Amino acid sequence: MAVNHWTEEQIQEFLDGKSSISKNSLEEHLKSCEACTKSFRYYQNLYSELIRDPGFKLSTDFARNLVSRIPQLAQARARFKFSDVFIGSVGIAALLGVMIFFIDFSIIAETVAKFSFSSLKADVQDWLRNSLSSLNGGVLLIGSSVLTLLVTATLDRLLSGPKYR
Amino acid sequence: MTETGKLVKLILSGDAQAFETLIEEHKPLVSHVVFRMIPNPQDREDISQEVFIKVYQNLSDFRFEAKLSTWIAQIAYNLAINYLRQKKMISLDDLELADDSEGHLVAENIQPDKKVEEKDISQRLKTEIDNLPVQFRVIVTLFHLDQMSYNEIGKILNLPEGTVKSYLFRARKLLKDRLLSKYQVEDIWQ
Known part of the structure; x- marks a missing residue:
């Protein structure tokens, strides 16, 4: 059997x-x-x-030594936060700069002046078409996309916290 | 508020004694991960220190979505992996074990050694664990020494639970087979 x-x-x-x-x-x-x-x-x-203890031992004063470094660690922690905020601000400022440089504000002003709900859809389409055509070629478009990604990644880092990957 | 929550709050308010308590509580876990992964004894203490420094610097980002021990072990694992990569002691292949890797692992080092005494088995086992792929080593250690679940280990190694389970089974089978074939421990283990 x-x-x-x-x-x-x-x-x-x-x-x-x-x-x-x-x-x-x-x-x-x-x-x-x-x-x-x-x-x-x-x-x-x-x-x-x-399950036997493998005998992995750190030095006896390991914790005390580390705790004695707390003032230095606190300083480093403050620097870390500052750098995050700084990088985020630079990214956002760069993106705003690109937008201000390339967007034709006269078209926006004209659109706002002529604003009416009935022609809203057509106005938005016109504005988008004009704004995009005012960009000087694909390179600039890619440049602004890269900056957008940079800002998004920075915001993600600031809001979600480090992931240790 | 839980005990962990209180401890974290105290550390964030600058209580050095609370941080010392956290270190003492998690020192065994960190040493298990770091000692199993880092072959160089001189670097083990430095990396363990770096783990707790990271913990201190980033504790305000700990969101209590996982256990504090899981979060700390994850930091330890990632720092140790970065160290191994920097020293070129690990490649992508070591982390993504192919299906045929088990065959390769079984085939090597299969020459029978001299018979061992019962007291030698722990040392032989330690040697054989060190010969396992790095992820197998960590999984076996976290499961058996730190009593972590598949889910917790998966979070630490960034692996699905099913993969953790499969690696754990394969690691133990490898250890059993190697101890039996290489050191002839069957007389002691009868």
């Missing part, structure tokens, strides 16, 4: 306490199966070795 041995994965799951198979059915099987008993014991021994 063919014997259904436990797989090594099933044995590990059982020892991890994550198996759906009951302890009784395991014990029943082990009574009659030498191969599974051997495998089970090997893993049992391995598990008891793996």
Whole structure:
């Protein structure tokens, strides 16, 4: 008769306490199966070795030494925050500069003066078309896109915090 | 507020004693990750210090979405990975284990060694853990020494839970097979 041995994965799951198979059915099987008993014991021994203290020791005054550096750390923390704000501000200023330089404000002023709800859609379309055509070629368009990405990334960094990747 | 929440609040208000408490509580976890990953004993202490410096500098960004221990272990793992990359001790292949890597790992170092005494097994196991791929080492350590769940380990290593489980099973099978074939420990483990 063919014997259904436990797989090594099933044995590990059982020892991890994550198996759906009951302890009784395991014990029943082990009574009659030498191969599974051997495998089970090997893993049992391995598990008891793996939880032994590996003796990884940091120096005894490790915590005290670090705490004595707190004033320096606090200063570094303040500098870190300042640099974030500084980078963000520069990014936003650069983007605004590009927008102010390339957008034709006379068209906006004209549009505002002629504003009426009925012609809003057409006005917006005209304005977009004129504004985009006033950009001097694709290079400038790409440049402003890159700046937009820079600002977005900076804002993400400021708002979401460091991710340690 | 939880104990962790109170501790974090105290540290942020500048309480040095609270930071010392945090270091003492998490020193074993950080040493487990760093010592398992960094082969050079001189650099281990420096990297562990760097971990707690990062923790201190970025504690205000900790959002309590994960356990504090998970967050600290994640910092330790990422700093250690960066160190290994800088020293060219790790490549992308080491982090993205191919399906056939297990076969390669089993095939190497399979020459039987002399029989070992029971007291030697811990040392042999330590050597064999050091021979595992870096992610296997960290997963085995966090699961067995720090009793972390698949989910927590996944957050630390940035891996899906299923991958953590699969790597853990493969790592333990490798360790068992190597100890049996290389050191003939079956007499002791009967």
